[in-house]
Amino acid sequence: PGPGHDLRQGQPDAASFPRSAWLAAARRALVAAPNEAFGPGDPQGRRELRTVLADYLARARGVRTDPDRIVVCSGFAHALRLLFDGATPVLPPAEHGPLAVEAYGLGFHRGLLAAAGVTTVPLPIDERGARTGELAQRPDVRTALLTPAHQFPTGGPLHPGRRAAVVDWARGRGGLVLEDDYDGEFRYDRQPVGAVQGLDPERVVYLGSTSKSLTPALRLGWMVLPDHLVDRALAAKGEREGWASALDQLTLAEFIDSGGYDRHVRRMRRRYRDRRDQLVAALAARAPHVEVSGIAAGLHAVLRLEPGTERSVLKAAAYRGLAVDGLADYRHPAIGEEAMPAVDGLVVGYATPPDHAYPAALDALCDILPPCA
Structure with a gap:
């Protein structure tokens, strides 16, 4: 029990999953779907979903992107696997070295990274979020994984000065910031703070999903990538979509486009x-x-x-x-x-x-x- x-x-x-609205969106999406949608899937994701996501993320989270820089995946854990694990990872551990992570986070994610051969370096946290200034003390680190909107689990946002500083660090180091937009849409005392990705789309990989906003059962997420990483991400996914249902993608696209989301x-x-x-x-x-x-x-x-x-x-x-x-x-x-x-x-x-x-x-x-x- x-x-x-x-x-x-x-x-x-x-x-609270919106069953009726989701069903109505699924019906509309199926009626409008072209015949090719029922064939092998595009590893980048359905164009319909990537188009509405680009608009929604710009409007709701301040993300600067276009549909060609979005790659659909099955959630945050899948995104980590594409970035670091497999035969052709986007960010090979041998090439990118250790990954800086926040001192508090999900052990499941640390285990996933360890299984991929990634060494994680913890960044201390205080009332202003991760102490990103300490990245300068680790010349071997070129990539940092952060939850800037709402640090998980301690609950604070990353201070504006540190948001700008970590992007400057990534530029100077020739590195990347991986932005897990955890709880980014659920701020109750004020308007949600925009994504760090908006400060420099070529130095920030933005990661989002429907796990908290809708349901983890849907298994849909997305990576907003710098231009130079898109082809690597598609190579990591393979020639055909093997994770995210094209029909669910079409339904989510319709759900967002109709205002239901x-x-x-x-x-x-x-x-x-x-x-x-x-x-x-x-x-x-x-x-x-x-x-x-x-x-x-x-x-x-x-x-x-x-x-x-x-x-x-x-x-x-x-x-x-x-x-x-x-x-x-x-x-x-x-x-x-x-x-x-x-x-x-x-x-x-x-x-x-x-x-x-x-x-x-x-x-x-x-x-x-x-x-x-």
Whole structure:
């Protein structure tokens, strides 16, 4: 049996997938689809999707691109594999050397990179995001992977000065910034900050997907590439599309072009903002000593705990039947205490529980939090 209460991060609200609107878009897309759409797929992705993506990303995220610089993939993990793994990776590890990553991130992604032979170098994080100035101390590093809009999982955005500085670093080093636009569309206290890619499209690879905005079940993502990397990406994918369904691509293109995607994102932005507000209100009432760190954005929040209490809180959560993640699980194993002291905390995903179960999940969370010291 699953947990009694599920507050794990990484899952959008499955019940909110726009089934009727998606079905209507699929019908329109199938009626309008040319016959060749039902043949072998283009590894770059359907032109219809790349065209509407270029327009949408420019309008919503400030991305500077055109359809010929977009390569469709099946999600962020697939993009990493195309960039670093396989017989003809876009960025061969032997050629590009170590990859700088943020000191906190998904272990799954670090494992994927390690399996591809990529050495990852952790960048410390503070209240202004990744300390990109420290890249200058690593002359062997030419590529950095960042989550500038909403650092995962700690929750802060990359400071404007550091955004500009990391692009300058990439220019001077002849390197690249890989921009994982995690939660870029879900900012609740202000308009979302534009993508770093807009500062220099030839030095930033922009990576996005539908995993959080729609559903991870769709398996659609995209890479916006500098001109000189497009052919490499297509060589890495192979002669035919083997990952992303052409019919799903056509449906997503129609869904975006008809305005359905914008309406869905606006609706989910309100829904997730309300969920976060409920979490903050519950903590203010029952555990006011617990800090919610990071900005009002995304599908999760980090609760800061007193030093030395994270493991005991997680044990109490398991006893209570509450599934929640500890912040330590996301810490890069190579980052030392002298570079960045460890912080105890919980990573709370507030998008997953259905409406009827969310209040009880918040009660269970407040029950396992330690009292004020």
